[in-house]
Amino acid sequence: MSTLNSSDADWWRSAVIYQVYIRSFADGDGDGTGDIAGLRSRLPYLAYLGVDAIWINPWYPSPLADGGYDVSDYRDIHPAYGTLDQAEQLITEAHELGIRVILDIVPNHTSDQHAWFQQALAARPGSPERDRFVFRDGKGEDGSLPPNDWHAAFGGPTWTRTDDGQWYLHLFAPEQPDLNWDNPEVRAEFESILRFWFDLGVDGFRIDVAHGMIKDLALPDLGLTEFSVLAREGQENHPHWDRDGIHDIFRSWRAIADGYEDRRVFVAEAHVRPGRLPDYLRPDELHTAFNFDFLKCPLEADKLRTVIDRTITDLATVGAPATWVLSNHDETRHVTRYGRAHTGVTTPMRDQGHPTDLALGTRRARAAALLMLALPGGAYIYQGEELGLYEVEDIPEALLQDPTWERSGHTVRGRDGCRVPLPWTGDTPPFGFSTTGATPWLPQPEDWKSYTAEANQADPHSMLRLYRAALRLRRTHPGLRGDHFRWLDSPDGTLLFERGDGLLCAVNLSGRPVPPPDTCTPLLPSGPLGAGGFLPPDTTVLLQRD
Template sequence: MSLNDPKDAREWWRDAVIYQVYVRSFADSDGDGIGDLPGITARLPYLRDLGVDAVWLTPFYTSPQKDHGYDVADYTDVDPLFGTLADADALVARAHELGLKLIVDLVPNHSSSAHEWFQAALAAGRGSPERARYLFRDGRGPDGAEPPNNWNSVFGGPAWTRVEDGQWYLHLFDSSQPDFDWRNPEVGDLFESVLRFWLDRGVDGFRVDVAHGLVKEASLRDQIVEDGEEPRSGADINGTEAAPERSMVERTLRDEPMWDQPEVHDVYRRWHRVLAEYPGDRMAVAEAWTQTPESMARFVRSDEMSQSFNFAWLVSPWSASAFREVVEGTFAALADVHADPTWVLSNHDVIRHVTRYGGGAQGLARARAATLTMLALPGSSYLYQGEELGLEQVDVEPEFRQDPSWFRTGEVGRDGCRVPMPWSGQEPPFGFGPGTAQPWLPQPASWAGRTAEAQEGDAHSTLAFYRRALQARRSLTGTAIELLDLRPDVLAFRRDDVVAVLNCGTTPLDLAAAGLSGEVLASSAPAIADGVLPADTAVWLRG
């Protein structure tokens, strides 16, 4: 299994380690309890020292913050909550000084209901050019009192909201996030101008939110569902069993007229041409929850996106055989389009992988082992802020929860993976910002031993492990792997002169007896004694 390996120099993003910063939870410079752009700029040396290649920022644009910035009111300005355009420029410049690339989030599926276009659509009325930028439709039933179709929101409840004149508008997420009509050329023109605005300011790429959702089936027909089932839209955003039918391991397909329509690829061909006009290998990565590896691969054809998030590992159980299927399926799907894979274990929408793997000491051991194995694979790896500290999901008390999915469904939501970073000190806010007050989501007192400061001098800490692993990754060569057959509960593969071994079983693995030897280049546990790989542990062997 191998990657595309062009004769000329490979673009930086093909094998980069990219660190996701959830802006409101990374670092607070002004003491209001919410992270901001100057706070991030001040912490960039930490990310350089960690060993990452690029930083991806979640949305920081002007927004009512109904969905924490994924409801954008102005795509070309910074929300005062996070700073100013000058702060954004300073962040880009400082990142580049430190040798870091900067990727910003783009939200093209929907705007905020506060966006000037949507406000104009409400004012203009039925049949107007202003309404044609969004998906307004008449309702069903004698008086139009029923939604135009049976689609449901990802956040729960109907995907339609009725306005005063009786029409309905589509929102696949919160009612404050109306979906654009991407069949209207004005929408495409708007977003080309947005791309150019940020490219001109020096950003190195874009993470594209809901990349598979921009174009809906033209008829807006009902979703076909099995008898007794409710219509569903998108992934389980709570992340415990995040869309297993979308993974490469299980391929239960369902009817989805709101997702992954063929015309969406025309959008990304246009964007590809825009990015190609700029120097420095500018890139775009798609958040595309597609149902098969083949449909995911279509987003990364040579004239479309640079990358697409590969969520298959993230949604897999702790299982060597499941992980092997993910690796095999990923490489097989990308072979025909000569694209490079991405690997990701956590992000701002899912339960942190320490907790998914069982929590406590076992969950942390498994998380470190999975991370080391992921980092050995060719392609790009995406890290989520705080995983280098071994942070677990926080059980945020109901009175503090802010995720819109909590308010719409009563389910816990995503707040638990978004609790602000602990940097230093013995009690909240753990150096997150000046002052002594808890930040926008309260931090648990138990994090005192997990701060970056507390782990800084500990050679056995998770922070030290990440730094060693990322340093060792820089010595890896080759863009092909060979899967090895050892035990059913062990995943092993060779990449050039390095063998990566992950023991998902409950009994140790004798490496020599398995025919493996060589220098220990990296390991997820403090030491590999007597050539024995413990359970829930990974190692890289060179030689």
């Protein structure tokens, strides 16, 4: 049995972290919804895979208007997922297997069912209860117009009017009122929440919308016709996105994390302007951040090289490690994306429904996985990508639950297609997801019978076997430790770089086979190599210099 190495304070710099969308991971109590009991039962699988940590999407009490990102109580567990006692048991059992536990924290907004917001609705305008949020009078003679022209990320207006005539701000859904982070009570509350979970043994937090908490409370108009993370031309700063005031908050959070003997870590979800991400990762702020540029990048050699170079170079200015990620709970699964004519992410949540070649997408996904896991820094695996799962794009409309579907007027299907419950065993749904055979909360495709964990484990050439082999190589090969990284010359449409101790990674994204580097022995290819060790198109291989 493995246990955590408490002396490894820098584990996060190279960790492979597995994202658990708990609602869809494993159902332990037989109600069709994933839960803590299901996750605990599958911890041996995660240990078999070889990940260093798990990141659990919000498991707090929530009306689930946005999949749990509308939190009604930050110090408890949603009854559908389990109890605090079970959460503590999970943390202990994960640690015994050498797996750390990172939670999601949602500080930009609460649920409209949170006690604070209910108190605000019951209080008078201008009250201390309302000052925890962003309430304003409307424009126009009778106040019937919103306070400004901002648009919500999920579509529609970003203001909702209350019964007494005031309006409250929500950058996402109306059920997610934004907190006022200029209020000291808000800051103190979240510092207390951090300590609550750290004291229970949680190893860190992924910070949702880490760039959005501070607003310009003068609430100037943006002058735009839809939601945008960029200010209009001539506007120096965005009034509610990536504002300088956010950094004081994160300095106070870092001081709390560093106060624990086993130092806790933070991961930022920060969509920011070019060149701004290092500001979040200064030595007294957050530890790492998601690399959305890499996730959204087309699978083209020159574009990938640019993103990799920029990431490593920018973050080196503050001594932070890079992170790499191919999929998450908000984006179309990369097996599907990579099978399309355009392999990148174009417009968030809209890059859907285009024809895809799953065989091609799978081959490219295997190549991309090896590339990602060979780069210096940390990496994130979104549950199911190690099984080769694709985006489910034919969920019946009546079963769609993402708020984007309703708020877009049924024009954008949203993110449900990447959140379908995992297939574990058997030939028919629910494929072992539920202990009782209960119908999962989102339907699984019938042909996922060939994608189950069981089927993957039985196939020596499966995606799961590839991921497991790559993770084992990361742990055991000295060349994949540390930060050493050097590009080597290679043909157009290819990438070739060297890590330490003679470890090379060759990626062929051209349309023709290419010869292998001289005097090298293949260690792990993403697919079959050609005669003479030639690298076929859409293939990656890790090699050792002879």
